[in-house]
Amino acid sequence: MTTTVTYVTPAAVAPPGQPDISYAPDFQKYQARKDRRLKAGGLPKELPEGLPQELTGKLVWDGRTLAEAYNWTYVLQPGQLDEIELALKHFKSLNLTLGHVSPETFPLPKLHDELRRLSDELHNGHGFFVIRGLKVDEHSREDNIIIYTGVSAHIARQRGRQDNKFDGKPAAVTLAHIKDLSTSAQNGAIGSPAYTTDKQVFHTDSGDIVSLFALATAAEGGASKLASTWQVYNEIARTRPDLIHTLTGNWDVEGFANSDASFTSRPLMHFQPATASAPNRVSLQYGRRYFVGFGALPRSANIPPITEAQAEALDTIHFLGEKFCVDTYFQKGDIQYVNNLALFHARDGFTDTKEKQRHLLRLWLRDPENAWETPEPLKARWAELYDNVTPESEALPLEPFIRSAANKGR
Secondary structure: OOOOOOOOOOOOOOOOOOOOOOOOOOHHHHHHHHHHHHHHOOOOOOOOOOOOOOOOOOOOOOOOOHHHOOOOEEEOOHHHHHHHHHHHHHHHHOOOOHHHOOOOOOOOOOOHHHHHHHHHHHHHOOOEEEEEOOOHHHOOHHHHHHHHHHHHHHHOOEEOOOEEEEOOEEEEEOOEEEEOOOOOOOHHHEOOHHHOOOOEEEEOOOOOEEEEEEEEOOOEEOOEEEEEHHHHHHHHHHHOHHHHHHHHOOEEEEOOOOOOOOEEEEOOEEEEOOOOOOOOEEEEOOOOHHHHOEOOEOOOOOOOOOOHHHHHHHHHHHHHHHHHOEEEOOOOOOEEEEEOOOEEEEEOOEEOOOOOOOEEEEEEEEOOOOOOOOOHHHHHHHHHHHOOOOOOOEEOOOOOOOOHHHEOOO
16 A cells, blocks of 8 residues: 655646635645634525435445445456457457447447446446456557447447547547656646646546546556545535535636636536435536646636635545545556546556556546436536547547647647
């Protein structure tokens, strides 16, 4: 087990009027801000109307005890690995581009039912799992991508757009590489910790499901940390209902993918009342860097600064995430799937060597059969991700690149 925690990228320059908060959370500053605000008083003591005092179900879990009740690792058996190999050979025999990988072109007649059960676990169970046992070193980079997208297609067949251009041309880029590029010529353009060895603080990605496939692990560190949004909601609702008001109010979210640094206004936390087929649900969608900047991409001075209440809320969900999280330690060949509406995640800093360099592949997925109803404020963003992604328009790059939303040189 490692305790590696590093912030190596200099803090982004704060815009005028911004509270004293940066990408790297500072517990002493958080505690001082919390004390000041509580002492000043006047904070709401009740939850927003209609929101539940407590959420219940399998998605409420404490990472410190979760392993006692839930085994999140699904180990592939030899016969299942053989079936995956046959599916790989079948897809390659079709001479199609990678965007054509689907349950139909990558058939898994026996494993399919197990993968559909795991999709149900994502949406109606504990919200995450790890598939273990793929033989990365026995395949080329392209074959590993085919296997990853093929297996994933049986869990959630829609792949989300992570960028709109590749090699200077319009494309639906549905595969991203998560790798340290800070020693490359692109270093001065990096505006996201995904392309550094920094500790990544708690955040969500975009889309229903975030999946990561470990092509290689670091020499030290890099543990993945997952936390239950519902557990954190319950704690805040019990102790600081005023911050639920803050999280469900409007925030000005930086639009780093746009060259004019435009922003959108929306809540970070979304409540959806119970229906005949679904329980009460709370979803969280946010990234700390969109409010405080990171590296080469500071928050724009043309966007209103965040408030002291919002600064406290950002630190609160981060430190509660740390308190309640579970660590999952990637092995080479692991694929992690996470319900990105119900869980949020972080990553320990890590150290690479010449021989061992952490390299993950990422997909943003959606399973139309099991998908949660998308909160209204997120529907426009979800349309950007999932609408009009065709096999012909898809790009699944074989080599790492810095996507537009994290690239100063966009």
